[in-house]
Amino acid sequence: DERKEAHYIVLASTTSTENSGLFSAIIPPFTEATGISVRVVAVGTGQVFALSRRGDADALLVHDAAGEARLIDEGYASERAEIMYNDFVIVGPNQDPAGITTAKRATGAFARIAAAESPFVSRGDDSGTHRAERQLWQATGIAPQGEWYRVLGSGMGPTLNTAAAMGAYVFTDRATWAAFDNRQDLVLLFEGDEALFNQYASLLLLEERHPHLKHELAREWHRWLLSEEGQRAIADFEIAGQAVFTPNAQRGTDRSPGNQ
Amino acid sequence: MPDTDNAFQAALDLILGLDPTLLGIVALSLQVSLGAVLVGALIGLPLGAALALWRFPGRGLVVTLLNAFMGLPPVVAGLLVYLLLSRAGPLGELGLLFTPTAMVIAQSLLVLPIIAALTRDHVRSLWDEYREQLHSFGVTRLRAMPSLLWDARFALMTVILAGFGRASAEVGAVLIVGGNIEGVTRVMTTAIALETSKGNLSLALGLGLVLLGLVALVNATAYLVGERARRKLG
Amino acid sequence: MPDTDNAFQAALDLILGLDPTLLGIVALSLQVSLGAVLVGALIGLPLGAALALWRFPGRGLVVTLLNAFMGLPPVVAGLLVYLLLSRAGPLGELGLLFTPTAMVIAQSLLVLPIIAALTRDHVRSLWDEYREQLHSFGVTRLRAMPSLLWDARFALMTVILAGFGRASAEVGAVLIVGGNIEGVTRVMTTAIALETSKGNLSLALGLGLVLLGLVALVNATAYLVGERARRKLG
Amino acid sequence: MNDFCHPTTLLPTASPASQPLLRLEGLGFSHQGQTLLQAIDLSLAARGRTVILGPNGAGKSLLMRLAHGLLTPSCGHVRWATHESGRPLRQAMVFQRPVMLRRSALANLTYALAARGVPWRQRRGLAQAALTRFGLASLADRPARVLSGGEQQRLALARAWVLEPDVLFLDEPTSALDPASLRAVEDAVHAFHAQGSRIVMTSHDLNQARRLADDIVFLYEGHVIEHTPAREFFHAPSTQLARGFLSGDLLG
Amino acid sequence: MNDFCHPTTLLPTASPASQPLLRLEGLGFSHQGQTLLQAIDLSLAARGRTVILGPNGAGKSLLMRLAHGLLTPSCGHVRWATHESGRPLRQAMVFQRPVMLRRSALANLTYALAARGVPWRQRRGLAQAALTRFGLASLADRPARVLSGGEQQRLALARAWVLEPDVLFLDEPTSALDPASLRAVEDAVHAFHAQGSRIVMTSHDLNQARRLADDIVFLYEGHVIEHTPAREFFHAPSTQLARGFLSGDLLG
Ligand SMILES: Nc1ncnc2c1ncn2[C@@H]1O[C@H](COP(=O)(O)OP(=O)(O)OP(=O)(O)O)[C@@H](O)[C@H]1O
Ligand SMILES: Nc1ncnc2c1ncn2[C@@H]1O[C@H](COP(=O)(O)OP(=O)(O)OP(=O)(O)O)[C@@H](O)[C@H]1O
Ligand SMILES: [Mg+2]
Ligand SMILES: [Mg+2]
DSSP states (O other): OHHHHHOEEEEEEEHHHHHHTHHHHHHHHHHHHHSOEEEEEEEOHHHHHHHHHTTOOSEEEEOOHHHHHHHHHTTSEEEEEEEEEEEEEEEEETTOTTOGGGOSSHHHHHHHHHHHTOOEEEOOSOOHHHHHHHHHHHHHTOOOOSTTEEEOOOOHHHHHHHHHHHTOEEEEEHHHHHHOOOOTTEEEEEOOOGGGEEEEEEEEEOTTTOTTSOHHHHHHHHHHHHSHHHHHHHHHOEETTEEOOEEOOOGGGOOOTTOO | OHHHHHHHHHHHHHHHHTOHHHHHHHHHHHHHHHHHHHHHHHHHHHHHHHHHHOOOTTHHHHHHHHHHHTTOOHHHHHHHHHHHHSTTSTTGGGOOTTSHHHHHHHHHHHHHHHHHHHHHHHHHHHHHHHHHHHHHHTOOHHHHHHHHHHHTHHHHHHHHHHHHHHHHHOOHHHHHHHTTOTTTTOOHHHHHHHHHHTTOHHHHHHHHHHHHHHHHHHHHHHHHHHHHHHHHTO | OHHHHHHHHHHHHHHHHTOHHHHHHHHHHHHHHHHHHHHHHHHHHHHHHHHHHOOOTTHHHHHHHHHHHTTOOHHHHHHHHHHHHSTTSTTGGGOOTTSHHHHHHHHHHHHHHHHHHHHHHHHHHHHHHHHHHHHHHTOOHHHHHHHHHHHTHHHHHHHHHHHHHHHHHOOHHHHHHHTTOTTTTOOHHHHHHHHHHTTOHHHHHHHHHHHHHHHHHHHHHHHHHHHHHHHHTO | OOOSOOOOOBOOBOOOTTSOSEEEEEEEEEETTEEEEEEEEEEEOSSSEEEEEOOTTSSHHHHHHHHHTSSOOSEEEEEEBBOTTSOBOOEEEEOSSOOOOSSBHHHHHHHHHHHTTOOHHHHHHHHHHHHHHTTOGGGTTSBGGGSOHHHHHHHHHHHHHTTOOSEEEEESTTTTOOHHHHHHHHHHHHHHHHTTOEEEEEOSOHHHHHHHOSEEEEEETTEEEEEEEHHHHHHOOSSHHHHHHHTTOOOO | OOOSOOOOOBOOBOOOTTSOSEEEEEEEEEETTEEEEEEEEEEEOSSSEEEEEOOTTSSHHHHHHHHTTSSOOSEEEEEEBBOTTSOBOOEEEEOSSOOOOSSBHHHHHHHHHHHTTOOHHHHHHHHHHHHHHTTOGGGTTSBGGGSOHHHHHHHHHHHHHTTOOSEEEEESTTTTOOHHHHHHHHHHHHHHHHTTOEEEEEOSOHHHHHHHOSEEEEEETTEEEEEEEHHHHHHSOSSHHHHHHHTTOOOO
């Protein structure tokens, strides 16, 4: 109906979130509750920030702490709230030529891959996942280079397709991996290190910067994500019987009157 | 290639399933590509004809640029239109970003040079033949334009179909200015790209087959209409 | 649009910087697109001519399909080649995936229908004129083919440039079969897509301008060569 | 040879009836370094039928195309008289190799009428009448490009006829016609002339030239060799070349 | 009318010298429901010059294109004799509206020679000789499509000449020629004939037909009305239609 038509926000988010199918699970209950529809534009992390700076998105949901901080510093965003996390995993060929399954820590796993010079595919697109991977290499104390270290410039999905065809190791997030079909020879080889923690946050944009944006509706979305209802919807989302996102909103920071 | 077999299966399922979501995507795809072709042809046909008819200093440059713009990357076209329609851009007020209209605009940019450049050659060879006769009739170049386009219509049909092919196949531009928003700006090619990135290769291929079938249908219609008209002309 | 101003600045910097990485990308782009056009033309020109010359049952179908394949989405072409060359695929043994060769193969699939379909119309109108004379000379259709292609060469140049435009502009196919591997299979369009997804819009546009300039250069060369030859023919 | 040669403009001059209809002054035409027409000075009187004669490749068709304004001369001027009102003269031309538009025979005529600004309602009737006049009534709906050689030539004549030109250029208009059509076309030329149309034509049929011409322009290798009244040309050609041409000895 | 009409195949028959060179049996041609040629039965003897006469649109060009194998008849047969060896006869045709390839005049000839299988080394010499024979030597390098009407017709004749055909079809081959060229071409026809080429031609020039023809085929509205020796046709045409045609009264 007409009211619904005009009642929407544009949400900029990353491809990994969209690919996992999370939004198809949590947006319907939100729309049901508020009458607001959400139009998701899923693009690269850098592009999410570009869209926000130019005033083309009403809300954003990302996983790049440094980028988020910069957006707030520059005076584009007014509020950041942690919503949920999932974790990164290391995926690789079934035979595991570098033997990373037995590694204790993520840095150890990376060190073994580098030592064996087993093919490793990096996203190379400066996305949240790519930055996490770079940080992990730094923590390992290795500057990866050589024939075995392939730097692509693609989203998570295309990178997984490439890794599958090359039989290479790849650093990915659990949600995308769980939803990914074209695994061929790839299996999940390493998971569970604290260093692989992947925090997602929702940001509200500053009203003075872009007065035309639908700040009211965006705030409703933001609050709903933090609300019990929203957090439950995230927790309930499963891929093949497995929960992939863990809600972790800190109710304390949720200064939202009248939401209940 | 088991995936390709599955793709046929997937395509069949998609078609037989008559999924309303799919139907919506198909309809939007057609609407956007045909809209872009319409705009591209309305500008490109006269433009191509004009370049065949008039000689002016710098025509070589214009022709070269036009030919070069056949190689305009969809992503670049998308970016240009994005910057134009973005809130921070000059036409931001219109609020066209992430709407089908924006997609039509971006695709028109891609289709226009193809139609204009290819039209030029067909009109040129016809003009070589007609020029003196039409001059003798006292027909100005401006008034010759519609006559030439009409008499070259069978060949121009293929040119327009080439433009349609470009529009219906590209994904870079519509992705940027449309945003691939489910139910709003998702078209066949962006859906294919999405399924590919999810690793759903057979579904992606299946969607590709459906799209190709759709394009083939449009082409078949054009072919049949064209052949019938041509036959009437002897 | 400050971004577009920055884009020109970025393009200028890129060109003046003579960055060896950029040069490598430019060289690979040209190599892949020209390779695809070469393959596409070697098959597409005779194929288009054959469809203009021979009448056989089902020709209408073939023509329609060919026209439809002008709308083959690059992502689909890329997927098909990916499945063919992937290690699990029938040609996996060759180890061609993620090499420039794979990119040439995928782009040839895109270029071929365009060249063949558009060639057909030009050869057809020439054949309408030449047919009886060549038959009278005792020239078979097979031997007429090169003559017709030669005599239509000026118009076919634009057709080939259209194919080149398609090849140099597309990103979907090369991304899938090339993987956009830095230093190995990264070309201009994949670099542009990458910078876009990083949010580096002005760098992306700058790269787009460089690519367009490159394509324009190729087109200008073709135009000059063509006009000189045409002038000699009166 | 080409030492004094200016490019030209088409300059209409106000014309008392006595002034020439068409003046070619120092006209020359070259293409890619080859001089095809040179130093043509020619005045055509306001009335009459001029026949241009000359061997193949002499430049007859080029001369007519220059006069008709289809080509731009490399040097010299083409000066046309105008109507008293200052309105330019209506011209029409039947080409040596008529160009048939990709339409029906009838549509070829209505197209020409439309180009001349004839109102939509009158076109069809006028076109039908012209087709009938040239024996093509039964072929009205046939695509023009499949007509036989002679039929096409007649259609081209009908197309010129229907335009009621003040000046009519005919480039070998009867070369493809059967004897009866030839006679019909010669009658039509007489009729044009009677209506006051100025006729300029070429022909390789010397008998036809004898029958139709008031004056003869004899061209040879891009030069005007003679321009004399027809009777004089055929009975006492003043040049060796013309004598050779008339006797059929002069090879182009 | 079209009640008994079979499509055809081109069947060569072994031919003793006495047998006809070409037999058309019940030949018919229709296009989109219009019958353009009908019930043509015709035998052409092994030697001689046949001229096809008839008004515009009678079907002369169609008949020649059918005989030459360019069109497929809608009914009836075209039967050619062969050489004693069984090798088919070499044919060439000069079209009413010659088609010029987008090449130089010389290249138009060498192309035809190449098509006939003449070795590469000999082509240029043969082509030059033919150009000279038809007065075109100086135009060898000019693009064929800018040649004048008469020059193109001469080039088409040279192109046929150079192929040394056993059978030569000429469709109004002198319609655009000046008097001297006309004489030269008629001489060439005599020379072809003397060399044993079979000539089949059309013409609207009755004097030319009188000069050249051994026998006349008179076509009218798609029917063969007469096929008689030339002398007989011109002196005592047996039909009213032919008489009307000769006197220039018969409109096509
Ligand atoms: N565009 C051109 N380029 C080069 N030469 C040309 C061009 N147009 C005409 N010519 C040459 O100019 C000469 C004169 O041509 P034109 O057609 O006027 O001859 P014409 O007198 O009409 O001969 P014809 O009796 O054969 O019709 C010819 O030799 C022809 O080859
Ligand atoms: N493809 C076609 N479709 C329809 N009609 C045709 C076609 N080809 C020829 N005709 C018609 O057939 C008739 C005979 O044509 P043809 O060219 O044989 O005449 P012709 O005897 O050579 O006449 P001319 O003396 O004018 O050259 C003409 O009326 C022509 O319009
Ligand atoms: Mg001429
Ligand atoms: Mg004829």
